[in-house]
Amino acid sequence: xxxxxxxxxxxxxxxxxxxxxxxxxxxxxxxxxxxxxxxxxxxxxxxxxxxxxxxxxxxxxxxxxxxxxxxxxxxxxxxxxxxxxxxxxxxxxxxxxxxxxxxxxxxxxxxxxxxxxxxxxxxxxxxxxxxxxxxxxxxxxxxxxxxxxxxxxxxxxxxxxxxxxxxxxxxxxxxxxxxxxxxxxxxxxxxxxxxxxxxxxxxxxxxxxxxxxxxxxxxxxxxxxxxxxxxxxxxxxxxxxxxxxxxxxxxxxxxxxxxxxxxxxxxxxxxxxx
Amino acid sequence: xxxxxxxxxxxxxxxxxxxxxxxxxxxxxxxxxxxxxxxxxxxxxxxxxxxxxxxxxxxxxxxxxxxxxxxxxxxxxxxxxxxxxxxxxxxxxxxxxxxxxxxxxxxxxxxxxxxxxxxxxxxxxxxxxxxxxxxxxxxxxxxxxxxxxxxxxxxxxxxxxxxxxxxxxxxxxxxxxxxxxxxxxxxxxxxxxxxxxxxxxxxxxxxxxxxxxxxxxxxxxxxxxxxxxxxxxxxxxxxxxxxxxxxxxxxxxxxx
Numbered sequence: 276x277x278x279x280x281x282x283x284x285x286x287x288x289x290x291x292x293x294x295x296x297x298x299x300x301x302x303x304x305x306x307x308x309x310x311x312x313x314x315x316x317x318x319x320x321x322x323x324x325x326x327x328x329x330x331x332x333x334x335x336x337x338x339x340x341x342x343x344x345x346x347x348x349x350x351x352x353x354x355x356x357x358x359x360x361x362x363x364x365x366x367x368x369x370x371x372x373x374x375x376x377x378x379x380x381x382x383x384x385x386x387x388x389x390x391x392x393x394x395x396x397x398x399x400x401x402x403x404x405x406x407x408x409x410x411x412x413x414x415x416x417x418x419x420x421x422x423x424x425x426x427x428x429x430x431x432x433x434x435x436x437x438x439x440x441x442x443x444x445x446x447x448x449x450x451x452x453x454x455x456x457x458x459x460x461x462x463x464x465x466x467x468x469x470x471x472x473x474x475x476x477x478x479x480x481x482x483x484x485x486x487x488x489x490x491x492x493x494x495x496x497x498x499x500x501x502x503x504x505x506x507x508x509x510x511x512x513x514x515x516x517x518x519x520x521x522x523x524x525x526x527x528x529x530x531x532x533x534x535x536x537x538x539x540x541x542x543x544x545x546x547x548x549x
Numbered sequence: 550x551x552x553x554x555x556x557x558x559x560x561x562x563x564x565x566x567x568x569x570x571x572x573x574x575x576x577x578x579x580x581x582x583x584x585x586x587x588x589x590x591x592x593x594x595x596x597x598x599x600x601x602x603x604x605x606x607x608x609x610x611x612x613x614x615x616x617x618x619x620x621x622x623x624x625x626x627x628x629x630x631x632x633x634x635x636x637x638x639x640x641x642x643x644x645x646x647x648x649x650x651x652x653x654x655x656x657x658x659x660x661x662x663x664x665x666x667x668x669x670x671x672x673x674x675x676x677x678x679x680x681x682x683x684x685x686x687x688x689x690x691x692x693x694x695x696x697x698x699x700x701x702x703x704x705x706x707x708x709x710x711x712x713x714x715x716x717x718x719x720x721x722x723x724x725x726x727x728x729x730x731x732x733x734x735x736x737x738x739x740x741x742x743x744x745x746x747x748x749x750x751x752x753x754x755x756x757x758x759x760x761x762x763x764x765x766x767x768x769x770x771x772x773x774x775x776x777x778x779x780x781x782x783x784x785x786x787x788x789x790x791x792x793x794x795x796x797x798x799x800x801x802x803x804x805x
Contacts, residue, residue, distance in 0.1 A: 312573070317679065318679070320677070320678040320679055321676070321678040321679040321680050323680075325680075328610065328614060328673060328681065328683060329614070329616045329673060329681045329682050329683045330616075330618075330620075330680040330681050330682060331618070332618050332620065332680070333618065376570060377566050377569070377570060380573050380577065381573060381574045381577040381578075382570040382573065382574055383574070385577075385798070386677065386678065386799075387794075387797065387798030387799045388577055388798060390677075390799070390800065391583070391586040391587065391589070391590070391798075391800075392577070392586060394589045394590065394593055394805065395585070395586040395588070395589035397589075398589050398592060398593075480675075480679075480805075481597075481804060481805040482607065482673075482675050482763070482764050482765055482766060482803075482804060482805075483597050483601070483764045483765065483802075483804025483805060484597065484601065484804070484805070485607065485608060485764070486601070486602075486605040486606060486607045486608070486763075486764045487597075487600075487601030487602055487605050488601075489608050492608060498673065498675065498681050499680075499681055502679060
């Protein structure tokens with residue numbers, strides 16, 4: 276055959292995720308799932324949120340309540356003074372409760388059990404997260420793979436990536452070897468902002484830890500503010516996970532899942548670059 | 550999508566959700582799982598004790614921070630006959646007994662309790678449910694009181710027996726009680742409060758006296774105090790876990 280043949284793109288497996296990243300990723304997924312379910316159980320014990328040191332019972336900024344409606348009840352969620360009917364999901368689902376049975380661990384009401392699950396997995400989450408962060412920092416994963424370069428932060432570049440993402444057009448070939456700026460930003464914000472914020476706001480709700488580190492109360496503006504931020508940060512993490520899972524599916528679920536298990540990720544390389 | 554298929558999918562979804570819930574609840578009720586989860590409590594307790602200052606004070610707030618809507622929880626008006634009799638007489642016959650592993654058992658009237666070394670503090674009360682209220686408490690410091698009674702060498706815990714029956718179905722084990730180790734018992738902010746916001750302690754908040762242990766959650770703040778007992782271990786008292794809520798699955802260490 277002569278040199279004029281069309282060279283077909285070739286699939287090659289590249290090393291994508293290090294061993295620590297893969298192990299800590301799955302432990303983190305387990306711990307966060309259990310923390311969410313048990314956290315919603317704990318939230319249900321008093322499904323209202325406030326700002327400041329103490330609760331202002333007459334004016335929570337967020338509340339889930341059950342209101343009599345004829346022979347039945349309606350679930351009502353109030354956010355910053357605006358009321359939403361959320362019957363069946365929030366406020367009332369067969370019985371008056373904040374989040375429904377399918378979203379809590381255990382499904383029935385048990386604050387004591389919810390706390391046990393929560394604190395057990397909180398320890399798993401903290402130890403696992405510390406191992407990840409230390410390894411990522413010392414091993415260069417953070418600097419090499421996640422830290423945003425100046426060029427990536429240029430508005431034009433970011434806009435391009437946002438448009439590509441919105442159209443579900445993902446990097447191909449050599450480009451797919453690296454994380455793009457949106458991925459880096461999302462992962463960094465989780466690893467360095469929202470997940471650590473969960474730990475810090477969680478500890479700020481501990482009266483024992485308050486005595487030892489009162490500056491945390493000042494940092495977050497009080498225990499009830501910390502509880503609100505804990506909830507908001509959890510919601511941000513849930514939103515991240517939903518987008519993350521959608522992106523995994525949209526950009527090739529098997530390739531992505533394999534790369535997070537075996538570490539190998541397939542990219543297509545033009546025949547020319549061998 | 551046909552209505553049939555939609556119904557089928559909905560049914561399948563509901564069954565999957567049902568399976569998931571059943572699996573989670575099953576795990577929650579498995580003794581080995583519960584024992585494993587409970588290990589985290591001891592870890593939390595040990596790490597907090599090891600890494601933080603044991604004498605660190607809970608934050609105290611300015612008078613403006615006092616909650617006008619301080620919530621009362623648990624028993625708010627005990628129906629126990631002995632308590633009603635004391636209340637009817639404005640607690641003139643009330644005595645606080647201090648006994649157990651002590652050299653000099655005490656039986657103090659309210660006047661005697663008020664004559665003890667005291668402390669006032671404006672602190673935050675954190676309910677295990679998640680809410681907080683701020684109030685001012687005045688009461689006798691527990692440490693000097695225990696010294697007056699003379700704790701024996703064997704004493705490891707201080708148990709607070711209360712007048713209120715919170716779980717009538719549990720018979721003799723339905724009365725409220727709580728316990729502290731000696732570190733929290735001798736903490737400077739640990740007081741037997743007889744006044745709240747500069748007035749006599751209201752019934753719903755535990756009249757005539759309640760415990761305040763400011764670095765722990767609300768269920769530790771035993772109300773309607775009857776008797777304080779120094780013990781070597783907690784196993785022989787009520788359900789054996791050191792408190793009414795502890796016997797019902799809550800952590801003994803309520804600092805988190």
